Amino acid sequence: MEDQWLLPDLDDPTSNEFWLGCERGELLVQVCDACGARRMPPRPMCAACRSTAVRWDKTSGRGRIWSFIVAHPPLLPAFASEAPYNAIIVELEEDPSIRFVGNLVASADGPIGEIEPATITIGEPVRVVFHRIEDVWLPRWVRA
Amino acid sequence: MARSSDLIKDKAAVAGIGQTVFGKGLPDTELSLACQAVSLALDDAGIDPSEVDGISSYTMEVNREVDVARNVGLGDVSWFSQVGFGGGAGCGVVGQAAMAVATGQCNVAVAWRARKRAAATSRPWAQVSRRLSDAQQWSRPFGVLRPVDEIALLTRRYMHEYGATRDHLANIALAFRKHAARNPASTMGHKSMTRDDYMNARWISEPLCLFDNCLETDGALAVVVVSAERARDLRHAPAYVHAFAQGLPPQHQTMTNYFTEDPLRGPAWTAAKRMWAMADVKPADVKVAQLYDAFSPLIILSLEGYGFCERGEGGPFTDNGQIEWPDGRLPVNTSGGGMSEAYVHGFNLILEGVRQIRGTSTAQVDGADVSLVTSGEGVPTSAVIFTKDA
Numbered sequence: 001m002e003d004q005w006l007l008p009d010l011d012d013p014t015s016n017e018f019w020l021g022c023e024r025g026e027l028l029v030q031v032c033d034a035c036g037a038r039r040m041p042p043r044p045m046c047a048a049c050r051s052t053a054v055r056w057d058k059t060s061g062r063g064r065i066w067s068f069i070v071a072h073p074p075l076l077p078a079f080a081s082e083a084p085y086n087a088i089i090v091e092l093e094e095d096p097s098i099r100f101v102g103n104l105v106a107s108a109d110g111p112i113g114e115i116e117p118a119t120i121t122i123g124e125p126v127r128v129v130f131h132r133i134e135d136v137w138l139p140r141w142v143r144a
Numbered sequence: 145m146a147r148s149s150d151l152i153k154d155k156a157a158v159a160g161i162g163q164t165v166f167g168k169g170l171p172d173t174e175l176s177l178a179c180q181a182v183s184l185a186l187d188d189a190g191i192d193p194s195e196v197d198g199i200s201s202y203t204m205e206v207n208r209e210v211d212v213a214r215n216v217g218l219g220d221v222s223w224f225s226q227v228g229f230g231g232g233a234g235c236g237v238v239g240q241a242a243m244a245v246a247t248g249q250c251n252v253a254v255a256w257r258a259r260k261r262a263a264a265t266s267r268p269w270a271q272v273s274r275r276l277s278d279a280q281q282w283s284r285p286f287g288v289l290r291p292v293d294e295i296a297l298l299t300r301r302y303m304h305e306y307g308a309t310r311d312h313l314a315n316i317a318l319a320f321r322k323h324a325a326r327n328p329a330s331t332m333g334h335k336s337m338t339r340d341d342y343m344n345a346r347w348i349s350e351p352l353c354l355f356d357n358c359l360e361t362d363g364a365l366a367v368v369v370v371s372a373e374r375a376r377d378l379r380h381a382p383a384y385v386h387a388f389a390q391g392l393p394p395q396h397q398t399m400t401n402y403f404t405e406d407p408l409r410g411p412a413w414t415a416a417k418r419m420w421a422m423a424d425v426k427p428a429d430v431k432v433a434q435l436y437d438a439f440s441p442l443i444i445l446s447l448e449g450y451g452f453c454e455r456g457e458g459g460p461f462t463d464n465g466q467i468e469w470p471d472g473r474l475p476v477n478t479s480g481g482g483m484s485e486a487y488v489h490g491f492n493l494i495l496e497g498v499r500q501i502r503g504t505s506t507a508q509v510d511g512a513d514v515s516l517v518t519s520g521e522g523v524p525t526s527a528v529i530f531t532k533d534a
Contacts, residue, residue, distance in 0.1 A: 004274070005274075005285065006272065006274055006276060006280075006284040006285050006289070007274060007275055007276070007281075007285055008275065008276055008277070008281035008285060009275040009276060009277035009281065011277070012277040012281070015277075015281060040282075040403055041279060041281075041282045041397075041403060047394075047395065066301060066402075067297045067298070067300045067301035067304070067402075068297070068300060069288075069293055069296040069297050069300060069349045069350055069351070070347065070349070070350035071287055071288075071289070071293055071348075071349050071350075072346065072347045072348055072349065072350070075287075075289055075290075076270065076272075076289055079287050079289060082287070084347070084350075085287055087283075087286050087287050087288045087293065087297070089297055089301075089402050097405060099402050099403055100282075101282055101283045101286050101288055101297075101400070101402065102286050103286050103287065112286075112287060117350065122300070122301070122304045136285070138285055138286070140286075
């Protein structure tokens with residue numbers, strides 16, 4: 001059912017560098033090129049200094065689970081076939097104020113419902129992996 | 145020079161309320177439902193439609209001002225406005241109407257919400273394009289599809305940080321169902337709920353189960369807002385708009401507010417700060433509250449955000465019947481709310497807040513002279529304090 005997956009629009013000029021990084025196997029974070037403040041999700045202006053200059057820094061790709069859910073139907077058909085599945089929020093190891101939504105998987109291409117939900121805990125360490133659907137490499141997470 | 149709060153405080157009042165039947169699969173169109181509710185509210189106030197010169201509505205409202213005005217027979221409308229962010233809009237819609245009346249931009253304003261939401265195909269989360277370029281691209285590709293998933297992520301974190309439990313969430317669902325049982329207009333009052341029913345209900349998005357979710361309802365509700373002077377001459381006791389505020393906190397991302405320093409401190413705190421600053425009353429003076437309940441954990445966050453308890457104490461605040469009519473320290477959602485009366489984007493909460501001031505609720509709180517209504521937490525929001533005496 002991955003042909004009906006919801007995916008980012010890679011033509012979005014604000015975020016496409018992030019997704020291009022995923023294709024290269026890199027988890028990037030947008031950084032203000034004027035003051036150095038990190039921000040996630042990407043956006044056009046730095047709220048700290050109002051610069052529109054940006055760069056993209058490679059992260060460690062490591063983090064900790066900040067929260068998680070286990071989703072059950074009713075869901076969109078593509079996702080219902082995977083249910084129950086987890087979704088997690090990860091805080092970045094080197095900067096916990098930077099967070100990413102993702103899934104905890106046993107392997108990069110494993111199903112998002114593979115991990116036994118009762119074993120997932122807030123605070124457990126994870127590292128990023130990338131799973132390809134069409135022309136998008138989605139960042140997912142395995143136990144570190 | 146007048147204090148800024150004096151410009152609108154107690155200057156306008158809700159003088160009319162109207163609502164259609166609530167249900168699933170109602171035959172009437174959304175436009176018909178909206179017009180019926182507005183018409184009923186005008187009759188309740190005893191005001192002719194030709195006198196209406198102000199219109200306030202949600203940006204998510206499908207029915208346009210021109211269509212409602214033409215159908216109901218409104219007069220020369222000199223003020224109309226809309227408030228955004230779905231369920232966060234309700235009290236803002238009423239509060240902005242009160243501002244317009246208080247500042248002389250109009251004399252008689254109507255505000256309403258009409259929805260046909262009960263059909264599965266009408267659910268907004270199910271109508272999404274496959275390629276996402278807005279904030280959804282950071283959550284939808286990971287299966288965070290529905291509002292319940294978005295709020296469940298915050299709920300799990302809240303439970304982790306503060307030790308809240310499913311028993312606290314059950315307290316909320318059970319209290320509202322008890323209140324709905326007294327309300328013949330409610331859609332779920334005929335179905336009792338036990339704690340076992342709650343604990344055994346199917347999961348929707350763990351840690352949230354079916355009964356942590358609001359209903360899906362067809363229906364419409366409306367209010368009429370006029371000046372305090374005019375309201376005193378009409379047939380019902382005025383529900384004065386004592387204070388109102390909207391709230392959009394720094395760095396807030398609507399619904400998926402996971403990226404700020406403190407995601408569990410939401411828009412309620414921003415609205416509360418302004419609202420209490422404008423009011424002559426404080427949280428301890430509030431006799432009854434209608435708190436937006438698209439999901440049960442929003443009640444806990446709202447109890448904290450609006451200052452009824454400290455952060456982390458919202459769960460225990462629901463223990464021992466403290467949010468239940470008639471004896472709780474703060475009866476909450478006395479008509480059953482969005483979880484057990486009807487989910488009409490929180491507009492039913494506004495009408496119940498007015499009924500408490502009038503003394504006509506089916507779960508009437510004795511001496512309810514200060515009545516709080518809030519709109520959606522988790523989105524840019526709004527809140528209003530109605531009072532019995534200006």
